[in-house]
Amino acid sequence: MTDWWSELDDEIVNCLVDQESLTPAKLGQKIGMSPEAVTSLLGRLAQEGRIAILRVARTSG
Numbered sequence: 001m002t003d004w005w006s007e008l009d010d011e012i013v014n015c016l017v018d019q020e021s022l023t024p025a026k027l028g029q030k031i032g033m034s035p036e037a038v039t040s041l042l043g044r045l046a047q048e049g050r051i052a053i054l055r056v057a058r059t060s061g
Contacts, residue, residue: 008031008041009041009045009050011031012027012031012038012041012042012045012051013045013050013051015027015030015031016051021055023035024036024038024039024042025038027042
C-alpha cells in the first residue's frame with residue numbers, strides 16, 4: 001500500500017476516533033470523498049481489523 005493510501009486510512013481512523021458516530025456521507029464531507037468511496041474504505045478497514053462497524057442504519061430510498 002502506498003503512503004497516500006496509508007495517510008487516507010489514518011485520516012479516516014482519526015476522524016472516527018474524534019467522533020465515533022459518523023455516517024459515510026458526513027465522513028466523506030470531512031475528507032473530500034463520496035459516501036460510496038468512504039463505504040468501500042470502511043469495509044476494507046473493518047476487514048483488516050483497524051475499525052469495528054458497530055451500527056448499521058437503514059436509509060430511506
